[in-house]
Amino acid sequence: MPSPAAPPPPVVTPFTGQFGLAYPIICAPMFLVSSASLVIRAGNAGGMGAFPALNYRPLERIREAIRQIREESAAPFAINIIMQKSNRDRYRHLELALEEEIPLIITSLGHPGEAIRLAHQGKCRVYCDVVGLDHARKVADLGADGLVAVSYGAGGHAGTLTPFALIPLLARHFPLPVVAAGGIVDGAGLAAALCLGASAAYMGTRFIASCEAEVTSTYKAAVVAAGCHDIVNTDRVDGYPGNFIRTPALDALGLEPSLVERILSGSRTARRSLARIRATRVLFGAGSSRATYKTVFSAGQCAGLIDDIPSVQQIIEETIRHYHAIKGTLP
Ligand SMILES: Cc1cc2nc3c(=O)[nH]c(=O)nc-3n(C[C@H](O)[C@H](O)[C@H](O)COP(=O)(O)O)c2cc1C
Incomplete structure (x- = not known):
């Protein structure tokens, strides 16, 4: 029997140094997608796995997931906490992450001040999602x-x-590791991100179409089938602009704003209230929402570059091999 191929050489960046990882790849936290098994597989393949706290409810299930991760992998991992009011459990998520000494807390949406203050009293690091310079500052x-x-x-x-x-904007202004999020599926994307000043790459959509992702085969097939132009940016699902695969279920939402929404959109307060109501319905399945992350499929534009469903380990190792190969051939 042929012996399994040796893992590719490590890629050293400030991010891998901070966490003692072989490769600067994070299997990105994805609502209803990132399970303990994805986290375990990503960590055991030399990257870092991350999961949203909201994927496990009630709270005791988060502890069970953490226990499982620690039993099956020695690698550091990350928990994603939504710090916005729509996540009524945000402080309990934080408390749990700190008690469990999860190496990395990633905050998204909302104010991360309390997460950073408390994490720094213990051993956790906090990375924050940002979309621009003011936000990052x-x-x-x-x-x-x-x-x-x-x-x-x-x-x-x-x-x-x-x-x-x-990426370069943030890398120039802040002496902090920058994780590039969006559009990365292979070694070319990773190389580009690192050239631009990133220290690591989030890969989300790529891992939806993996053997171990615990989503329906319909979702995986939709990612494989989608072209870049099939990705629609809309706030119709939960009130915040997000990317979704164009399907009949998404079209059924009516992608154009209604008359009432057009009138209300003149008021910032009304816009925010609408967004909050939608987010609460989607995150907690309350009310009679016509769409949730279960009925429509979120994916990035890079879905158009994905045409297979390999294992998590294959994705990480192929990405790193491709990265090393590309590095040696740049003109
Ligand atoms: C289905 C899905 C669910 C997501 N849920 C979350 C989430 O709960 N929290 C979060 O911070 N980011 C979430 N993201 C964003 C990812 O963490 C990451 O930023 C993104 O997938 C990177 O872009 P890519 O998909 O092009 O690789 C989600 C992305 C997808 C595709």
Whole structure:
């Protein structure tokens, strides 16, 4: 029997140094997608796994997931906490992450001040999702340990800037590790992100189409089938601009704003209230929401570059091999 191929050589960056990892790849936290098994597989393949606290309810299930991760992997991992009011459990998530001494807390949406303050009393580091310079300045001033640069075209709630502007902008202004988020599926994307000044790459959509992702085969097939132009940016699902695969279920939402919404959109307060109501319905399945992350499929524009469903280990090792090969051939 042929012996399994040796893992590719490590890629050393400030991010891998901070966490003692072989490779600067984070299997990005994805609502209803990132399970303990994805985290375990990513960590055991030399990257870092991350999961949203909201994927496990009630709270005791988060502890069970953490126990499982620690039993099956020695690698550091991350928990993602939504710090916005729509997540009524945000402080309990924080408390649990600190009690469990999870190496990395990643905050998204809302104010990360309390997360950073409390984490720094213990052993956890906090990275914060950001979409621009002002946003990054606020979290850097609060003491964030790293920035996740969420760019246009990313899966989930995307930013508005191209990664070619956002990553160097953040790398120039802040002496913090920057994680590039959005559009990365292979070694070319990783190489580009590192050239632009990132210390690591989030890969989200790529891991939805993996053997171990615990999503339906319909979702995986939709990612494989989607072209880049099939990704629609809309706030119709939960009130925040996010990227979704164009399907009949998404079209059924009516992608154009209604008359009432057009009138209310003149008022910032009304806009925020609408967004909050939608987010609460989607995150907690309350009310009679027509769409949730279960009925429509979120994915980034890079879905158009994905045409297979390999294992998590294959994705990470192929990405790193491709990265090393590309590095040696740049003109
Ligand atoms: C289905 C899905 C769910 C997501 N849920 C979350 C989430 O709960 N919290 C979060 O911070 N980011 C979330 N994201 C964003 C990812 O963490 C990451 O930023 C994004 O997938 C990177 O872009 P890519 O998909 O092009 O690789 C989600 C993305 C997807 C595709």
